[in-house]
Amino acid sequence: MQHVRVPQDRLGVLIGEGGATMREIEREAEVRLDIDSETGSVGIETVGDPITGLKGPTIVKAIGRGFDPDTALSLLDDDMRMLETVDIDAATRNDKDMRRQKGRLIGEDGRTRELMAELSGASVVIYGSTLGAIGQPQEVEAVRRAAEMLLEGAPHGAAYSFLERKHNQMKHQGMQYHRYPESG
Secondary structure (H helix, E strand, C coil), rough: CEEEEEEEEHHHHCCCCCHHHHHHHHHHEEEEEEECCCCCCCEECCCCHHHCCCCHHHHHHHHHHCCCCCHHHHHHCCCEEEEEEEEEECCCCCHHHHHHHHHHHHHHHHHHHHHHHHHHHEEEECCCCCEEEECCCCHHHHHHHHHHHCCCCHHHHHHHHHHHHHHHHHHHHHHHHHCCCCCC
């Protein structure tokens, strides 16, 4: 059994109304969840396909890091989809700096976070002291790198330019793949 700690204010999202979300995760990921609402510790035991069950802890972690259940469950849609988190706290000196850095990542009216998601193709959330991204490896890598640029003090324009370049590269690679699906 694996254990994941979920913040108290995210336990309700994990459980869902009348336990609906918890049951859906158990059914889709072929796991059994043992939720300790006192400590926020969630035990995850695989009860079906071991490969599918491996995604269970990641789904629970994604919900704990601020993703909605549907986005977290999308990790099951494709073997390549993954969750990556960036620790904002590691790039800050104190609470005031943490607020400033989160503000840089979120942007005015949430625009920076939206652009990270839009240009990378990944789902992006900022919750607590982390930024989370769910998507294909190159999508989450683009988000991680853009977030690191901003946390290191790069201007927003530089991060946006980087994301636009990555977006165009991924689009070009995707078009080539679709154009020649049966090469070899």
